[in-house]
Amino acid sequence: EQRRMELSFSRGFSPGWLEGNNHKRLVPGLSSAKRGLLLGQIEAIGGDRIVLKAKHPLALGDGIAVALGQNDDWIGGRVYSIRVDDREVNRVSSGQSVSIAGRHGDFQKQSLQVGQSVFKNDDPALNRELRKSFSRLPRESTSAVHLTFHAHIGERPKLEARTQTGLEVKVEGAQELEEARKRPIDFQTAREKLGRLGGSGYHLESLELISDGMTMVPVSMLNELRRMAIERLSSLDQSSKHPTADRRKAEILLSPWKLAPSRESMVPKLNVLCRTLDQVQAISQLEVGEICVDFHDVRLYEDAVRVAHQAGRKIRIASVRMQKPGEMGLLSRLARLGADGLLARNLAAIQFGLDRDMDVIADFSLNVTNHRSAEFLSDLGVSRFTASYDLNRDQLTDLVDSLPSWRLEVVIHQHMPMFHMEHCVFCAMISPGTNKTNCGRPCDEHEVKLRDRVGAVHPLHADVACRNTLYNQKAQSGAEAFDDLCHRGVQWFRVELLEQTPSEAKTTVQSYLKLLSGKLDAAEVWRQLGAINRLGLTRGTLEAGRQPLAIVD
Numbered sequence: 001e002q003r004r005m006e007l008s009f010s011r012g013f014s015p016g017w018l019e020g021n022n023h024k025r026l027v028p029g030l031s032s033a034k035r036g037l038l039l040g041q042i043e044a045i046g047g048d049r050i051v052l053k054a055k056h057p058l059a060l061g062d063g064i065a066v067a068l069g070q071n072d073d074w075i076g077g078r079v080y081s082i083r084v085d086d087r088e089v090n091r092v093s094s095g096q097s098v099s100i101a102g103r104h105g106d107f108q109k110q111s112l113q114v115g116q117s118v119f120k121n122d123d124p125a126l127n128r129e130l131r132k133s134f135s136r137l138p139r140e141s142t143s144a145v146h147l148t149f150h151a152h153i154g155e156r157p158k159l160e161a162r163t164q165t166g167l168e169v170k171v172e173g174a175q176e177l178e179e180a181r182k183r184p185i186d187f188q189t190a191r192e193k194l195g196r197l198g199g200s201g202y203h204l205e206s207l208e209l210i211s212d213g214m215t216m217v218p219v220s221m222l223n224e225l226r227r228m229a230i231e232r233l234s235s236l237d238q239s240s241k242h243p244t245a246d247r248r249k250a251e252i253l254l255s256p257w258k259l260a261p262s263r264e265s266m267v268p269k270l271n272v273l274c275r276t277l278d279q280v281q282a283i284s285q286l287e288v289g290e291i292c293v294d295f296h297d298v299r300l301y302e303d304a305v306r307v308a309h310q311a312g313r314k315i316r317i318a319s320v321r322m323q324k325p326g327e328m329g330l331l332s333r334l335a336r337l338g339a340d341g342l343l344a345r346n347l348a349a350i351q352f353g354l355d356r357d358m359d360v361i362a363d364f365s366l367n368v369t370n371h372r373s374a375e376f377l378s379d380l381g382v383s384r385f386t387a388s389y390d391l392n393r394d395q396l397t398d399l400v401d402s403l404p405s406w407r408l409e410v411v412i413h414q415h416m417p418m419f420h421m422e423h424c425v426f427c428a429m430i431s432p433g434t435n436k437t438n439c440g441r442p443c444d445e446h447e448v449k450l451r452d453r454v455g456a457v458h459p460l461h462a463d464v465a466c467r468n469t470l471y472n473q474k475a476q477s478g479a480e481a482f483d484d485l486c487h488r489g490v491q492w493f494r495v496e497l498l499e500q501t502p503s504e505a506k507t508t509v510q511s512y513l514k515l516l517s518g519k520l521d522a523a524e525v526w527r528q529l530g531a532i533n534r535l536g537l538t539r540g541t542l543e544a545g546r547q548p549l550a551i552v553d
Contacts (some may be wrong), residue, residue, distance in 0.1 A: 003056065007123050008130060021435045023427040032453070037120030039064060045112050049081075049101045052118055058082065059091035060099065063122025068111055077106030092391070106139045123476050133403075144205035145233065147194055149212040150224075151185050153177055157221060159194070161229040169232040173221050180216035185209070193222040200230045202239075266518045268486050271409065272509055273318070273343075273496040276463070280304045282502035284311035286509055289492070292343050294318040296443055298333065298464045305337050309431060316341035319349035320465045321365055321420050328352065330464060344382070354381045361409060365388050371402035384492060389416065393481050397488065405489035412478045413512060413531065414496040415471040418458065424466050425450075436466040459499055471498055477526035479515055 002013065011026035012035070019025055040052035043466035050066075058064075058079065065076030080235040082089050083099040092098050099106070143163055150158040157173040163410045177342045183189075187209045195204040269289030276281045279299050283291055284307055291313050293304045301317055308315035319331060323346045335342075341359035344350040345366070361370065362377045362385040369388045377385045386409045387396055400408060424436070426443045443462040451457050456473045463469065475498075482493070495512050497505050508529055514520035526533045 002391045003037060004126060006037050007120070007126055011035070021422070022112075023060055023424045024434050026423050027428065029428060032514050034121060035067075035089060035121045036063075036065070039118045040132040041119045042066070042112060042114050042116050042118060043097075045116065046099070048104065048107055049083075049099045049357060050107060050112060051099045054092055054094060056094050056120055057091065058100070058120060059123075059125070060125065060405045062120055064100070064102075065119050065121050066107065066112060067117045067119065074108070075111055077102035078122075092409040102413065141188050143199055143237075145197070145202045145230075146206045146208075147204065147229075148208045148210065149190055149194060151177060151209070151215045151217050153179050153212060153215050157217055157225060159225040159229050161201075163233065163237075164205075167233060167236045169229055169236065170231065171225055173225060174223070177215045177217060179214050183216070184214050185217040190217075190222070191232070193219060194226050195344075196223075196226065197230065197390055201234065202230060208304065210304055259458060267491065268482075270509070270512055270516060271494040274304075274505070275511065276500045276521075277303055277307070279497050279500065279505045280307050280315075281430055282506045283497075283509055284308050284313050286513065287514070288313065288509065289393060290340075292318055293314045294343075294463070294496075296329065296464060296529055297461045301334060301339075305339050309338075314340040316359070316361065317347050318343040318363070320467065321345045321464050321469075322465070323348040324423075324465075327465065332486055341383075350377070350380055359383050360488050362386060364411065368399070368408075369395070370399060374399075374403045374408070378404075378407070381408070383489060386411065386494070393478075394483070399489045400485060405485075406491040408490055409492040409494055410478065410481075410485055410490055411496060412482065412493045413475060413521060413529075414494075415473070415475050415498045417469050417471055419468075421468050424468055426468070427460055427466070439466075456542070461498075475529065475531040477529060477531035479512070479522040479525040480533060482515055482522055 004257075006013070010032055011033070012027055014025055016026065029305045035054050039058065039219070040055050042050050042052055044051040044390040048481040060079055060082060062079050063076065064079060065074045065225075072255055079100050080103055082092060084092060084096060143165070146162045146164075148160040148162075150160075150242060154176055158170060160168070160170050190209050191204070191207050194207060197203055263549040265498070271292060272283050272288050272293040273294055274283055275294050277295075280293060282293060291304075291308050293301060293315065295301060295304070305315055305317075316339070318335050318404040319342060320327070323331075328348070331349060335352070335356055335358065341361065342349060343361050343363050344353055345363040347366075350360055350362060350366075360382045362382045364386045365386045366373075366377060366385065367390070368374045368377065369390055374385050381394045384407050387399060387409070390401060422438070424443075425448055426446065427433060427435065427439040429448070430442045430446055443466075448460040449457045450460055450470060456472045458470050460468055460470050485493075493516065494510070495509055497508065500508060509527060511520060511525050515522060515525050523533075
């Protein structure tokens with residue numbers, strides 16, 4: 001089973017959390033991509049062939065790769081020839097000495113050396129087996145459908161489909177049927193062709209064939225009728241499960257929390273999230289609505305509150321993203337610092353803040369994507385909620401129109417967080433310790449950045465609970481959506497700083513303050529700052545159906 005998993009996809013195995021929070025053992029960190037099974041080491045090189053002792057079974061067509069160095073440099077291809085004792089074979093079992101070759105040029109002699117590791121990274125036979133496991137949905141997860149097929153000479157074929165929930169559709173072929181010269185339609189053929197419902201969400205429960213016994217039905221016509229019937233059934237099924245747009249709009253308009261906006265709510269305000277004390281000192285001198293602080297060193301929060309209050313600015317403290325049992329002491333410590341509110345990133349932090357009469361904003365991690373999720377948080381008692389990063393611009397405007405927009409905060413400038421994880425790369429790579437109790441806090445002194453396959457370098461930050469977040473190297477800006485959102489009543493906009501120097505932070509925030517006051521064009525903002533002109537993630541996973549088993553290259 002481990003071999004099958006390693007061939008399908010793995011960056012290496014570890015004991016995971018079974019040995020506790022040991023960052024040295026948690027992630028092997030030997031490769032940034034799938035390597036597959038270690039097949040063996042090169043023992044000899046002859047022409048375009050390599051010789052090794054295979055630790056695992058190997059067959060023609062399998063994919064192999066040779067590790068050339070320590071920086072994920074590889075050469076490889078598919079196995080085109082296997083020789084055992086100068087005999088050509090199709091496959092070998094584990095433990096055999098083999099001579100293998102790929103296509104011409106796959107294994108360049110000048111790149112190969114004796115002792116290099118060879119990995120088997122693809123197995124077509126396993127791929128076919130895995131594909132079968134998800135190409136058909138399990139019968140218990142699909143809906144039963146009953147089919148009735150009518151086939152008579154001189155008439156168009158008709159197919160009726162009916163589900164157990166009472167949905168029913170009828171479809172008709174485009175051409176009249178003719179008398180069969182050789183094989184008229186029979187029950188077995190009809191069942192075989194019409195019953196091919198794999199992947200549709202339905203399975204054939206029963207079939208009734210009504211025919212004169214002499215009619216010829218082309219297979220293409222059977223396939224077309226089946227496709228048409230299932231498409232119409234699926235459409236009816238979706239309509240019955242989801243209310244229409246008019247009904248959703250009626251629900252929104254009748255909602256008791258949909259109140260008329262006040263004049264004050266039409267004045268846009270800027271909330272700036274700072275990640276260093278120097279940034280707080282710089283931003284406190286600007287006319288911003290609020291400052292949020294998100295530090296990896298809990299000792300700095302007290303100084304940040306003092307600096308902001310001396311400048312007459314309101315300041316709130318951000319909670320950690322994930323709140324574990326036994327970690328509420330951290331929130332208690334932050335609550336005693338005299339901040340004006342809390343940016344809550346989980347439900348536990350919301351409850352903690354409200355129990356102490358703190359002003360609470362629900363952050364993007366609470367995943368407000370529709371008016372129901374916003375209403376849920378509103379009922380808890382938060383003063384504002386942040387729009388989810390999953391929303392693209394169209395989805396965001398739909399959300400704004402469905403709720404009290406002056407209670408929504410939109411992040412208009414940020415470095416998108418790509419990963420948030422318990423695994424601490426600082427501890428794993430540059431500390432002799434194994435966890436936060438003995439790591440020596442290398443995150444206080446060192447910077448860590450991760451380079452991706454296209455050469456972009458993304459900054460990694462640790463929070464006060466030692467969890468790591470990887471941020472996109474490039475900032476993205478939603479400045480061009482500002483006018484529309486402001487017109488729809490959005491009052492609060494947020495700029496999230498990352499590693500900017502104090503002067504860079506001031507330049508960034510001043511650009512958005514000019515945008516809010518109408519002194520700077522939106523396009524000029526993101527161009528001046530070198531940001532990506534985009535709001536939200538990509539097109540958004542809510543926009544269209546996804547295939548969760550699809551592999552992204």
